[in-house]
Amino acid sequence: MDTKDLPANVLDPDCPSRVIFQRIGDKWASLVVQVLADGPIRFSELRKMVHVVTPKVLTQTLRTLERDGLITRTVHAQVPPRVDYELTELGASLLEPLTLLRLWAEDHVPSILKARDAYDDAQDEAFIGG
Amino acid sequence: MDTKDLPANVLDPDCPSRVIFQRIGDKWASLVVQVLADGPIRFSELRKMVHVVTPKVLTQTLRTLERDGLITRTVHAQVPPRVDYELTELGASLLEPLTLLRLWAEDHVPSILKARDAYDDAQDEAFIGG
DNA sequence: ATCCTTGGTATCCATGAGGTAACTGAGTTC
DNA sequence: GAACTCAGTTACCTCATGGATACCAAGGAT
Numbered sequence: 652m653d654t655k656d657l658p659a660n661v662l663d664p665d666c667p668s669r670v671i672f673q674r675i676g677d678k679w680a681s682l683v684v685q686v687l688a689d690g691p692i693r694f695s696e697l698r699k700m701v702h703v704v705t706p707k708v709l710t711q712t713l714r715t716l717e718r719d720g721l722i723t724r725t726v727h728a729q730v731p732p733r734v735d736y737e738l739t740e741l742g743a744s745l746l747e748p749l750t751l752l753r754l755w756a757e758d759h760v761p762s763i764l765k766a767r768d769a770y771d772d773a774q775d776e777a778f779i780g781g
Numbered sequence: 782m783d784t785k786d787l788p789a790n791v792l793d794p795d796c797p798s799r800v801i802f803q804r805i806g807d808k809w810a811s812l813v814v815q816v817l818a819d820g821p822i823r824f825s826e827l828r829k830m831v832h833v834v835t836p837k838v839l840t841q842t843l844r845t846l847e848r849d850g851l852i853t854r855t856v857h858a859q860v861p862p863r864v865d866y867e868l869t870e871l872g873a874s875l876l877e878p879l880t881l882l883r884l885w886a887e888d889h890v891p892s893i894l895k896a897r898d899a900y901d902d903a904q905d906e907a908f909i910g911g
Numbered sequence: 912a913t914c915c916t917t918g919g920t921a922t923c924c925a926t927g928a929g930g931t932a933a934c935t936g937a938g939t940t941c
Numbered sequence: 942g943a944a945c946t947c948a949g950t951t952a953c954c955t956c957a958t959g960g961a962t963a964c965c966a967a968g969g970a971t
Contacts, residue, residue, distance in 0.1 A: 659887035662812060664832045671893055672886040676806015678929080682792060694948055702794045706949060708929060720896025730938040731946040741892050748881040755878045756802040757789035762871050763801055766850025808959080824918055835960055836919060860968040861917035 674719070679704055679712040681749055684738065687722060688746050691737035721745060804849070809834055809842040811879055814868065817852060818876050821867040851875060 659668040675681050679701060686692065686700045698709055713736060716722045721742035727733040738746070789798040805811050809831060816822065816830045828839055843866060846852045851872035857863040868876070 659890050661883050661886060662816065662830060662832065666890075667894060668883075668887045668890045671890060672811070672883060673806065673808060675882060675886070676803065676808075676811070678803060678806075681802070681806070686792065700792065702792065705930060707931090707951090710949065711929090718897055718900040719893045720900070721893075726948095729947095730936095732937085732948055734948060741889065741896070744889070745885060748878065748885045751878040752805060752882055753791050753798075753802060755875060756791060756805070757798040759871065759874070760789050760796075760798045760801060763849045763851075764797060766871070767848055770848040770850070835962095837921090837961095838959055840919065841959090856918095859917090860966095861915085862919085862967085864918060 671719075674715070675745075675749070677712065677715075679708060680716060683709075683712055683716065683736075684721065684742060684745060684749060685753065687736060687738045687742065688750075691725075691735045694734050694736070697736060716742070801849075804845070805875075805879070807842065807845075809838060810846055813839075813842055813846060813866075814851065814872060814875060814879060815883065817866060817868045817872065818880075821855075821865045824864050824866070827866060846872070 660666050661669045661672045663669065682701050683697065686697060692700070694706075694709070694713075697713075698704060698706070701709070704712075713722065713724065717724050720739055723737050723739055725735045725737065727735070790796050791799045791802045793799065812831050813827065816827060822830070824836075824839070824843075827843075828834060828836070831839070834842075843852065843854065847854050850869055853867050853869055855865045855867065857865070
């Protein structure tokens with residue numbers, strides 16, 4: 652199957668959309684994007700918002716987002732340095748689907764937790780019974 | 782800051798919604814959910830759809846989704862065995878936000894690829910110049 | 912008897928994501 | 942001239958994720 656002329660398809664392992672789709676699931680990337688929803692923010696503030704991410708990992712995340720054109724990095728010629736991160740138009744467009752997903756997650760926490768309890772109980776019973 | 786009484790918040794590392802949110806970014810989970818959108822499917826068919834995932838990893842993914850109440854697993858008493866996986870109502874409700882995200886990814890592949898090229902070129906120039 | 916099927920398990924292993932801690936640079940303040 | 946600030950960088954380490962491979966169970970077909 653030649654994939655070159657097909658429309659983008661996340662199920663195709665060779666389609667770049669799959670990589671992008673999975674980047675969204677990056678441990679920090681999607682969190683950072685959502686924090687940036689409130690406007691530009693500097694490195695140290697970002698660190699506080701995302702709660703205990705090490706500078707190395709935050710830098711990695713930010714560089715990746717910058718490379719993908721989702722955020723801009725603005726260095727102010729000051730001492731001590733000030734660097735602001737801001738969503739690009741592209742990055743802002745991701746905000747909408749991402750927010751829906753976040754709301755889904757936040758809304759369905761109880762259902763999922765309940766399902767887990769039920770599953771684990773069933774497992775325990777099977778173990779005792781077997 | 783006591784988080785117990787706050788609404789679900791993915792930015793809070795102690796909030797279960799964060800774990801759930803990140804599960805969506807799992808390498809295979811969200812792909813599986815999207816394949817299941819077309820109705821129940823058996824293990825081997827699923828493997829083909831998601832393209833070269835090892836049985837171990839697929840099983841892990843499916844068990845996690847089942848535990849979280851997103852899919853059901855139905856074993857048919859046949860030989861050779863037949864096992865069908867199907868979205869639950871909860872799982873189906875995830876389909877909507879997930880699809881929007883997938884469409885976003887598929888739509889913006891060109892923009893992101895372009896941004897990457899520009900970024901990499903800028904890096905090269907900086908290297909030559911520096 | 913042996914092989915075929917499906918839907919997995921079991922075991923081992925490599926990769927890399929992410930974490931820790933220490934360090935840098937440059938100007939400003941003390 | 943020592944210390945402080947911010948925004949990182951560097952080197953090192955750990956552990957979980959995922960992959961490769963082989964194997965298994967159960968019954969029907971040959």
